[in-house]
């Protein structure tokens with residue numbers, strides 16, 4: 260048998276070491292505390308001299324299996340499972356930055372990350388610069404003497420901006436600062452940032468890793484030393500641990516990650532092509548379309564183009580709202596990466612925390628809609644979009660004729 264198992268085999272079996280009790284499905288170990296055969300063993304475990312779990316706020320046995328599996332899938336040394344994607348983001352940033360430090364952040368960043376930096380970072384004396392990281396020169400110029408990390412998201416939420424990971428990693432290596440990547444939109448099936456030169460990978464495991472919309476979770480992958488520091492010095496003190504029950508749901512959901520991602524990509528691609536030719540759509544954002552500004556980079560570093568499509572509907576806020584309300588199958592929801600196709604309006608929903616001027620500057624217009632392609636039959640998804648556009652035209656025509664007689 261091959262020494263390194265394939266991706267889908269690893270998703271299902273991990274590294275074959277968890278077979279001691281013979282359970283085919285992952286056992287849930289809800290114990291908070293663990294006992295030791297001697298005082299010496301307990302003291303050494305707490306001091307980190309001996310491997311082991313000692314108290315549930317620092318991890319649990321089921322979570323450990325999840326962490327080992329994600330580390331394998333991302334090709335990293337170790338992983339830390341936490342209670343949400345935001346817990347992963349805050350743990351990483353607080354582990355790298357302290358009073359007087361600075362971080363360079365891509366300007367196309369998830370709304371929660373933006374909010375964390377704007378509201379919490381200043382309270383700890385941490386400064387930040389939001390930079391257009393599609394321009395490597397601007398990125399390099401933004402690095403200061405006290406810059407301790409570069410933080411990016413690719414493809415970004417909600418505009419699917421793709422960043423050149425290898426190009427950015429070359430710059431961060433020259434400056435000896437860690438490169439952190441939020442890989443939520445891709446999952447390790449479609450993109451492996453550590454192989455491309457990143458140092459730390461973050462996921463909102465709430466999304467594709469779990470894939471069933473019933474767990475809030477996050478995970479960080481990095482070298483063992485960094486993960487140990489985050490577990491002991493940050494996550495444990497902030498109390499952001501992930502429960503054994505949630506870790507078991509993640510292990511179950513992840514078994515089908517490869518199959519799901521292929522279907523998400525297939526459906527998203529068909530939807531993007533449909534939208535690109537629709538007369539009521541002004542612009543489509545999908546890295547798989549040759550019209551995408553970073554199409555070449557996406558082809559180079561991503562195995563598939565992902566399940567998220569954003570598009571700008573003609574007619575601004577009124578048209579976007581009427582369109583969303585006209586959908587019958589597709590649901591209006593904040594999340595993504597679920598089996599159900601979900602849509603949301605970034606300007607008033609996920610990116611509501613951004614000031615209007617920042618939203619406009621970054622392209623999050625009132626007509627922008629983000630769609631997370633689900634696993635349904637793609638004809639049904641497109642059929643629903645089609646009928647919602649029809650409803651919109653009927654409403655626009657009706658409005659026009661209602662006011663026409665006034666002239």
Ligand SMILES: Cc1ncc(COP(=O)(O)O)c(C=O)c1O
Pocket residue numbers: 343344345346369371412416441443444462463464465475476477594
């Ligand atoms: C790209 C990205 N990163 C992080 C998060 C935060 O994840 P969570 O909701 O699990 O805290 C989200 C949530 O939507 C996201 O889209």
